[in-house]
Amino acid sequence: MDPVEILQKPYARQVVCQPDGVFKAEIFEFPGCFAIGETAPEALANLEDVALEWIEVTVSQGQNIPEPSATTGYSGNYPLRMSKLLHKRAAQFALREGVSLNQFVNDCISERVGLLARPASSEFQNVRSLTNINLTLEQNFGSGQMRLAAHDLKIADTSTANDLAASQE
Numbered sequence: 001m002d003p004v005e006i007l008q009k010p011y012a013r014q015v016v017c018q019p020d021g022v023f024k025a026e027i028f029e030f031p032g033c034f035a036i037g038e039t040a041p042e043a044l045a046n047l048e049d050v051a052l053e054w055i056e057v058t059v060s061q062g063q064n065i066p067e068p069s070a071t072t073g074y075s076g077n078y079p080l081r082m083s084k085l086l087h088k089r090a091a092q093f094a095l096r097e098g099v100s101l102n103q104f105v106n107d108c109i110s111e112r113v114g115l116l117a118r119p120a121s122s123e124f125q126n127v128r129s130l131t132n133i134n135l136t137l138e139q140n141f142g143s144g145q146m147r148l149a150a151h152d153l154k155i156a157d158t159s160t161a162n163d164l165a166a167s168q169e
Contacts (some may be wrong), residue, residue, distance in 0.1 A: 003055040010070040
């Protein structure tokens with residue numbers, strides 16, 4: 001199959017703003033296939049060129065091209081193991097929010113996946129600031145509380161978030 005035809009399949013592409021302000025685009029199903037750009041559209045355009053080369057090299061080495069993950073079925077059920085301490089903290093936060101532990105964990109995962117998958121916009125263009133807040137909160141409260149705090153900050157503007165991070169130091 002032609003590399004251009006392969007790329008027309010629904011492969012999972014993601015663009016994330018890196019701490020240095022450069023955008024990194026990747027295709028999840030193609031290990032090591034990524035490109036960068038000054039803007040999200042530029043990173044995606046560069047990714048298409050890199051992906052064509054990635055496919056050609058993979059085929060020339062006699063390897064199979066993975067199928068898109070979109071064609072893989074998911075049940076929506078995922079058994080999860082965690083430490084007793086994390087379980088306790090998560091249960092406490094769920095109780096405080098008035099939701100089940102399952103809903104709390106689902107919300108936390110949704111927030112993390114949604115934040116990383118969200119295209120750059122004026123509301124989320126400063127990913128570096130949010131990362132700094134996460135690190136500051138984790139240092140002060142531990143990772144169990146950090147996730148809830150980051151969830152609560154999603155509506156804060158950059159200056160408010162930076163002020164909070166500075167006050168936690």
